[in-house]
Amino acid sequence: MVRYRVGIDVGGTFTDFVAVPDDGSRPFRYKVASTPRDPAEAVAAGMAHLLAQLGGAGRIASVTHGTTIGLNAIIQRAGGRVALVVSEGFPDILEIGRSRMPDSFNLHAVNPRPLVARDHVFEIGARVSPDGAPLGHPDDAEISELAARIVDRAPDAVVLNLLHGYANPEHEHGIAAALAAR
Numbered sequence: 359m360v361r362y363r364v365g366i367d368v369g370g371t372f373t374d375f376v377a378v379p380d381d382g383s384r385p386f387r388y389k390v391a392s393t394p395r396d397p398a399e400a401v402a403a404g405m406a407h408l409l410a411q412l413g414g415a416g417r418i419a420s421v422t423h424g425t426t427i428g429l430n431a432i433i434q435r436a437g438g439r440v441a442l443v444v445s446e447g448f449p450d451i452l453e454i455g456r457s458r459m460p461d462s463f464n465l466h467a468v469n470p471r472p473l474v475a476r477d478h479v480f481e482i483g484a485r486v487s488p489d490g491a492p493l494g495h496p497d498d499a500e501i502s503e504l505a506a507r508i509v510d511r512a513p514d515a516v517v518l519n520l521l522h523g524y525a526n527p528e529h530e531h532g533i534a535a536a537l538a539a540r
């Protein structure tokens with residue numbers, strides 16, 4: 359029995375399906391209109407059609423799913439307004455990036471506009487050491503003051519990104535929960 363590896367790409371206009379058979383024969387391709395209000399609808403509709411064409415779920419060896427929706431939103435700058443909370447001393451991290459210019463030898467090159475506006479970047483007295491030890495924890499007054507400043511900007515979402523936060527996600531989660539509660 360021939361089995362298929364299925365790839366799905368959910369895009370803003372179409373959701374594409376490719377089923378590659380393990381016997382080396384020609385891949386099956388199918389496309390449905392995307393459903394921006396609920397991308398899962400297009401995936402479900404396309405998979406139902408695909409399963410009917412291929413002879414059922416037993417013929418599927420694997421499914422790989424991807425989306426260009428997020429990438430398109432970034433490229434088109436079509437996402438919501440975001441507030442970014444960073445460790446104190448790092449408010450320009452998005453603007454500085456890796457200090458690379460679009461054209462390294464062009465003194466007049468202009469960096470692209472950051473994804474988060476500078477007036478939507480907030481500092482907090484918290485960070486984490488590379489080994490996960492919390493280095494500073496904001497008190498209730500700092501959390502409340504920061505939450506009020508964020509609310510004044512009326513963002514659609516808030517991102518908390520502490521220096522070395524990956525080493526102790528619980529520290530970030532606690533601060534995020536305290537901010538969300540306010």
